Amino acid sequence: MSYRKDMIWLGCFFALLMLAPAALPNNYFLTILILGCLHSLNAVGLCLLVGHAGQISLGHAGFYGLAAYSSAWLSATAGWPVEASMLAGVALTVAVSFLIGMPSLKLKGHYLAMATLGFGIILSILFTETVDITGGPSGFVGIPRLSFFGHEVKKDLGLYRIVAGVLCLAVWLAFNLLHSRIGRALRALHTSEKAAQAMGVDIARYKLFVFVLSAAFSAVAGVLYAHYLTFIAPSSFGFMFSVELIVMVVLGGMVSVPGAIVGAFFVTVLPEFLRAFENVEVVLFGAILILCMMFLPDGMAGGWNRLWARVRRAWAARRATGAAHG
Amino acid sequence: MGSAVLATSGVSVRFGGVHALADVDFEAEQGAITAIIGPNGAGKTTLLNVISGMVTPSGGSIRFDGRDITAAPAHERARGGMVRTFQNLEIFSNMTVLENVAMGCHGRLSVPAWHSMLRTPRSRRIEADIRREAMEALEFVGMAEYALATAKDLAFGRQRALELARALAARPRLLLLDEPAAGLNIAETQALAAMIVRIRDTYGLSVILVEHDMELVMGISDAIMVLCFGQTISRGTPAQVQKDPKVVAAYLGGDEE
Numbered sequence: 270m271s272y273r274k275d276m277i278w279l280g281c282f283f284a285l286l287m288l289a290p291a292a293l294p295n296n297y298f299l300t301i302l303i304l305g306c307l308h309s310l311n312a313v314g315l316c317l318l319v320g321h322a323g324q325i326s327l328g329h330a331g332f333y334g335l336a337a338y339s340s341a342w343l344s345a346t347a348g349w350p351v352e353a354s355m356l357a358g359v360a361l362t363v364a365v366s367f368l369i370g371m372p373s374l375k376l377k378g379h380y381l382a383m384a385t386l387g388f389g390i391i392l393s394i395l396f397t398e399t400v401d402i403t404g405g406p407s408g409f410v411g412i413p414r415l416s417f418f419g420h421e422v423k424k425d426l427g428l429y430r431i432v433a434g435v436l437c438l439a440v441w442l443a444f445n446l447l448h449s450r451i452g453r454a455l456r457a458l459h460t461s462e463k464a465a466q467a468m469g470v471d472i473a474r475y476k477l478f479v480f481v482l483s484a485a486f487s488a489v490a491g492v493l494y495a496h497y498l499t500f501i502a503p504s505s506f507g508f509m510f511s512v513e514l515i516v517m518v519v520l521g522g523m524v525s526v527p528g529a530i531v532g533a534f535f536v537t538v539l540p541e542f543l544r545a546f547e548n549v550e551v552v553l554f555g556a557i558l559i560l561c562m563m564f565l566p567d568g569m570a571g572g573w574n575r576l577w578a579r580v581r582r583a584w585a586a587r588r589a590t591g592a593a594h595g
Numbered sequence: 596m597g598s599a600v601l602a603t604s605g606v607s608v609r610f611g612g613v614h615a616l617a618d619v620d621f622e623a624e625q626g627a628i629t630a631i632i633g634p635n636g637a638g639k640t641t642l643l644n645v646i647s648g649m650v651t652p653s654g655g656s657i658r659f660d661g662r663d664i665t666a667a668p669a670h671e672r673a674r675g676g677m678v679r680t681f682q683n684l685e686i687f688s689n690m691t692v693l694e695n696v697a698m699g700c701h702g703r704l705s706v707p708a709w710h711s712m713l714r715t716p717r718s719r720r721i722e723a724d725i726r727r728e729a730m731e732a733l734e735f736v737g738m739a740e741y742a743l744a745t746a747k748d749l750a751f752g753r754q755r756a757l758e759l760a761r762a763l764a765a766r767p768r769l770l771l772l773d774e775p776a777a778g779l780n781i782a783e784t785q786a787l788a789a790m791i792v793r794i795r796d797t798y799g800l801s802v803i804l805v806e807h808d809m810e811l812v813m814g815i816s817d818a819i820m821v822l823c824f825g826q827t828i829s830r831g832t833p834a835q836v837q838k839d840p841k842v843v844a845a846y847l848g849g850d851e852e
Contacts, residue, residue, distance in 0.1 A: 446711055449711035449714070450722070451708055451711045453701070454698070456689070461685045463649065463685055464681065467649075467673055467678065467685070469671075469673035469703075472670070
């Protein structure tokens with residue numbers, strides 16, 4: 270897709286996000302929209318890392334949680350202003366991702382997946398066990414709500430607009446990157462590390478760059494999450510959430526940023542609709558994912574592209590027969 | 596020979612107990628087409644891998660333009676003006692032809708990452724330059740019309756030409772070609788020979804060529820080195836090498852006396 274088409278998509282998406290609350294019957298749906306945006310932010314970062322650069326991370330829930338918990342602790346326990354806590358939380362997460370990525374990305378193969386898997390599990394244990402700091406399994410309560418220069422964002426609608434704006438900004442950055450020499454280099458090293466090196470790409474550096482960038486996206490999502498809900502618990506940042514994030518990207522079609530966002534919203538919204546089925550909810554969720562992978566092997570973005578191509582062909586055929594008759 | 600663009604001295608490579616290369620001295624002169632030939636398993640591609648930094652030698656040194664590059668990683672050598680192609684094509688199959696060639700400009704036309712992320716005017720200028728120079732390289736190999744095709748959809752011969760265009764886009768001073776004629780038919784091979792000479796004459800670069808096709812090698816090479824079981828057995832002009840009894844023995848399996 271051309272940069273222009275991507276920008277048109279982004280404009281439409283932004284308009285949709287801004288208009289969506291007006292169509293919602295109550296605040297509960299706004300909560301789901303906010304969570305959908307935060308999950309999308311995670312998924313966009315992972316789309317760059319997994320889909321484009323081909324590096325698998327099974328620990329992004331850890332980055333999400335690390336940023337959330339550190340910002341929560343700094344603001345609630347240490348008494349920092351919310352803005353400073355959020356910045357510090359993101360900075361700390363970026364630094365940690367750098368330390369995790371540096372050794373594991375110098376190696377070939379799936380060392381990053383293994384390192385991040387371990388990292389995610391260790392963090393998840395830390396969130397649960399360090400009860401004095403994190404509140405343990407029952408969660409961290411009393412996190413101050415998002416505020417700017419002393420003005421607390423009281424209404425969920427205002428907070429939603431901020432989150433949606435941040436998401437669109439992240440998508441813009443991602444599109445810029447993908448349509449630049451860096452995006453090409455990431456796709457190149459995914460296909461052939463040898464050839465990418467031969468073209469002068471420092472592959473270890475590029476992998477580290479995109480890994481840290483994706484961790485930063487997750488970190489921003491994490492701090493927003495903490496100061497939106499004002500309560501966080503370890504169960505939100507476990508290994509299963511890391512897997513869910515990968516599922517979002519895969520469902521979206523790996524390389525498509527819009528796809529990753531649709532995947533994120535799908536995975537966020539679907540369980541809400543399946544609530545009515547109670548006991549079989551998980552089974553249905555799994556079945557739907559399996560069906561998606563069977564019928565949309567290249568994800569929702571791929572399915573959409575094929576559908577669109579078919580509609581255009583049908584349209585062209587109709588115009589051709591119309592012209593012949595007329 | 597003071598004008599050697601590339602020189603290896605005493606290069607050795609071991610794979611387990613096998614001496615893939617044993618104490619190889621090799622020189623490529625500035626502006627010349629230098630061929631490395633030899634029977635299968637002689638270590639030709641290994642030597643090319645050592646030169647381009649894909650294989651670390653267990654001994655010896657490599658000098659490029661008078662600088663010792665023995666310890667330099669592959670991407671630094673590429674940025675320093677040494678670009679290679681691959682025997683088993685290593686094109687970026689899911690990218691377009693133009694994007695493939697644009698990768699050739701990657702090291703040369705560079706801009707800090709934040710410029711790319713914010714799409715600053717400087718980033719846009721660089722992207723426009725990359726696009727223009729990639730198109731020029733594609734035109735040079737006669738593939739401009741395929742610019743927007745997906746690379747994996749090209750016919751094999753065109754994929755080879757694509758690799759060449761990608762290498763040219765890097766404006767190398769030294770071009771390393773690993774069996775560029777492999778899988779090409781006679782007509783395509785003749786076109787390739789003309790292309791290599793034209794590249795050398797147009798860009799004034801030096802070429803190191805690993806190749807099995809003797810007609811191609813003898814036709815365009817200024818100098819030839821013959822490897823056999825990881826050792827240099829002969830070097831000289833095509834005429835000298837062809838007459839060397841050691842070379843004849845290596846290829847035809849005669850007695851070495």
